[in-house]
Amino acid sequence: MPTIALQSISKSYGVGPLAVQDLDLTIPDGSFTCLLGPSGCGKTTTLRMIAGLEHPTAGSITVGGRVLDSVEQGTFVPTERRGMGLVFQNYALWPHLTVRRNVEFGLRVQKVPAAERRTRVDAALAMMQIATVAERYPSQLSGGQQQRVSLARMLAVNPSVLLLDEPLSNLDATLRLEMRAELKRLHEETGHTIVFVTHDQLEAMTMATQVAVMKDGVLQQLAPPMDVYHRPANVFVAAFVGSPPMNLAPCDAEGDGLGGLARQYLQLAQVGPVDRVATVGVRPEAVRVVDAGHPGSERELAFDGQVRAVLPTGAAWTVSLTVGSTELYLVSTDEVDATTGNTIRCAVQRKALHVFGPDGDRLNLGSGRDAEREEVAQWVS
Numbered sequence: 001m002p003t004i005a006l007q008s009i010s011k012s013y014g015v016g017p018l019a020v021q022d023l024d025l026t027i028p029d030g031s032f033t034c035l036l037g038p039s040g041c042g043k044t045t046t047l048r049m050i051a052g053l054e055h056p057t058a059g060s061i062t063v064g065g066r067v068l069d070s071v072e073q074g075t076f077v078p079t080e081r082r083g084m085g086l087v088f089q090n091y092a093l094w095p096h097l098t099v100r101r102n103v104e105f106g107l108r109v110q111k112v113p114a115a116e117r118r119t120r121v122d123a124a125l126a127m128m129q130i131a132t133v134a135e136r137y138p139s140q141l142s143g144g145q146q147q148r149v150s151l152a153r154m155l156a157v158n159p160s161v162l163l164l165d166e167p168l169s170n171l172d173a174t175l176r177l178e179m180r181a182e183l184k185r186l187h188e189e190t191g192h193t194i195v196f197v198t199h200d201q202l203e204a205m206t207m208a209t210q211v212a213v214m215k216d217g218v219l220q221q222l223a224p225p226m227d228v229y230h231r232p233a234n235v236f237v238a239a240f241v242g243s244p245p246m247n248l249a250p251c252d253a254e255g256d257g258l259g260g261l262a263r264q265y266l267q268l269a270q271v272g273p274v275d276r277v278a279t280v281g282v283r284p285e286a287v288r289v290v291d292a293g294h295p296g297s298e299r300e301l302a303f304d305g306q307v308r309a310v311l312p313t314g315a316a317w318t319v320s321l322t323v324g325s326t327e328l329y330l331v332s333t334d335e336v337d338a339t340t341g342n343t344i345r346c347a348v349q350r351k352a353l354h355v356f357g358p359d360g361d362r363l364n365l366g367s368g369r370d371a372e373r374e375e376v377a378q379w380v381s
């Protein structure tokens, strides 16, 4: 199925602010697009509009140029004629039908001949690895198995677009991990276009080919997961994606914490008009523990921090630090040899510093005194 394009889509439910506001979103054929954001940001409303379960208040939705919705033209294609499969949080399985009959259900509705039905159901059961429970009823299955049945039911119908609304939210941590891998495998095997709603940033990061981060009905960033992580478009995205979250501090001249240190450092490194920087950010894993007295340099900010707590997780060490009047987290995969109250020396590479302007939008750091003046010029413009 060709690209799905949402153009200037808004949705009002008649009460409160717009649930979705002027949304432009392109979902390429074969992509795994995650709609990510906190509760109430408009993810489900967006998915339901793509499915034809809600009418937009303004804008248009097209698939490969075919108009599914256009408020201006008065066009609306009903859900059943959109060729999309839907899976919601609650699996909505028929309790009186076996797994096989549940999976077969959509094909019977479509009047698919019996022999083909069997082949397609067997394939869907095999793909979701639930063939062994085909003759059981939903009440005899675990939550994870029920989830797989609802996915198999959708796959049997072979829709070109899969719309999934928090389909893993009822599963325990182990099953969620398993199902993430399963969904990713499924996507790679079938090449289906998947639109997946989640408020779980880890889910989005691990599965998506592109992530649409939303807040208050407004798209904040649309980019591949690693770009969202390494180049967040604004302070909201920077804080929302990552665990522990990015360390963020106001970049004020008087501050004695991370923000103040970063400001002095950026001024010394002459990377651009530092006055435009309102907030500075650094990912916890970008803070390295170095030897006492380690000097800073043009390419590296170095500072002392007081250890508040060392939190080993087994795979890594999370350290909570006080730097001047601010708090900071660092994560290290090497053992951190420190105890509460100790002072440790830390270093952050200049390229690992994220800077944001007064409106919260990302600024591009220049590369310093000698090189890449163009980048500095961009930052100034």
Ligand SMILES: Nc1ncnc2c1ncn2[C@@H]1O[C@H](COP(=O)(O)OP(=O)(O)OP(=O)(O)O)[C@@H](O)[C@H]1O
Binding pocket: 013, 015, 016, 018, 019, 037, 038, 039, 040, 041, 042, 043, 044, 045, 046, 199
């Ligand atoms: N049927 C409705 N009538 C009125 N307001 C609604 C309706 N459905 C959603 N809203 C409002 O629209 C906004 C967006 O809701 P939506 O369900 O799309 O958000 P969401 O990001 O999916 O949230 P969650 O993760 O909690 O499901 C919210 O403010 C919500 O209260």
